[in-house]
Amino acid sequence: MRISILKSLKPDIIVEMLKMAVAFENWKKVMETADILYQCVQRIYEERQYHKAMNLPIPYVQLERPLVYYFGLSHQMCGMAYQHQGAYEQARECIYKYAELGWMEDLEEEGMLVVEEFRFLAKNNLYAVDILSGNIELVEEYVAFLQDHPEEILPGLNTILQAALMYHLDVGDTLHTLAEQIDEFESYEDVENVSYYYSYCYHLAMYYRKYDRLQDAVGLTLQAMQLADQSGNDGQFKRCTALFESLREFATAEQIGEYREMLMQCLDEYGTDSISL
Template sequence: MRTSILKSLKPDIIVEMLGMAVAFENWKKVMETADILYQCVQRIYEERQYHKAMELPIPHVNLERPLVYYFGLSHLMCGMAHQNLGAYEQARDCIYKYAELGWMEDLEGEGLLVVDEFRFLAKTNLYAVDILSGNIELLEEYVAFLQDNLEEILPGLNTILQAALMYHLDVADILHTFAEQIDEFESYEDAENISYYYSYCFHLALYYRKYDRLREAVGLTVQAMHIANQLGNDCNFKRCTALFESLRESATAEQISEYRKVLMQCLDEYETGSHTF
């Protein structure tokens, strides 16, 4: 991308664009936007280093966070996109890039904290990629890691359920281990955790369907539908609808009534203009 274009871009605006692309699970757009963010902050960093070397005043760029954050985020988002597309080697390469951001000069205070945060994220995300790649012998170690880092349990269980579906694993004991924390998932209010909770419900429904716990699968599917509608994610809503229909014969009258209620809520929102399809 031309320097003149890069100079006109604002990193924090690009971060907002990344968030929207992730919300709609447009992984190609996530990778494209993450690359633009990387190029943008790379230009800023190189310009700063040039002015420093020439003993010129450092150009001021209005940023909400330390510059190192944007480097880390660009690699993190690109890795997330590759992981969701099943390209685990490419995801691993991205993880290595934000695992150690200490190469940047003039890191201090908040910048050093950001480096540590990305180092931790790299550790947890490398577990996820390795397990999804088929290294299921890491599961026991990963469970111990989650027990020491409770804030990672929800995304961690998503990884474990996906691996269970991919590699035909029985993870009932792991779910039991985190039963107390699982009871708290529904109370989460921030958008990121709500999104993770949708994924947890949906994948657990698939897992229960596989093991013939069909009524539980139906209940989780309806719960996932509620969340998908709350998030305005029509693609996920359609997935839930398809899953419910595959389980309809096992649904109770109460579950069917709840399912119809969610559908009518969507129709009401469409007719009032508060939701668009």
């Protein structure tokens, strides 16, 4: 990208664009935007280092966070996109890049804290990529890690459930072990955790469907549907609709009524007068 264009970009605005692309699971856009963010902050860093070497005043760039944060985030988001597309080796390479950001100069105390945060995220995300790529012997160790870091239990359970579906694992004991923390998930309200909770409900519904706990699967599908609607994510809502239809014969009359009500609300939002369901 041309230097003149990079100079006109603001890292914090690019971060917001990244978050939007992640929310809509547009992984191609996530990777493109993460690359733009990396190029932008790389230019800022190189310019700072040049001015420092030449004993010139350091150019001021307004940033909400230390520069190292944007380097780490660009690699983390790119890794997330690769992971969601099943490209685990490429995801692992991205993780290695933000696992050690201490190479940057002039980090100061705030920057060093960011380096430590990304080092922790890298450890957590490396567990996820390794397990999803087939190293299922790590599940028990990962559960112990999650118990030591409760804030990671929700995304961690998503990883374990996905692995269970991919590799035919029985994770009933894991769900029992983390039951107390699982009960707290419904109280989450921030966008990121609502998204994780949707994913948890959806994957658990798929897991229960696979193991013939069909009534439980129906209830979780409806819950995931509500969260998808709450988040305004049409792709997630469509997946839940397809999953519910595959389970419809096992739903109670009350659950079918709840399902119809959600669909009617969607129709009302799009201005459709009426339809028989």
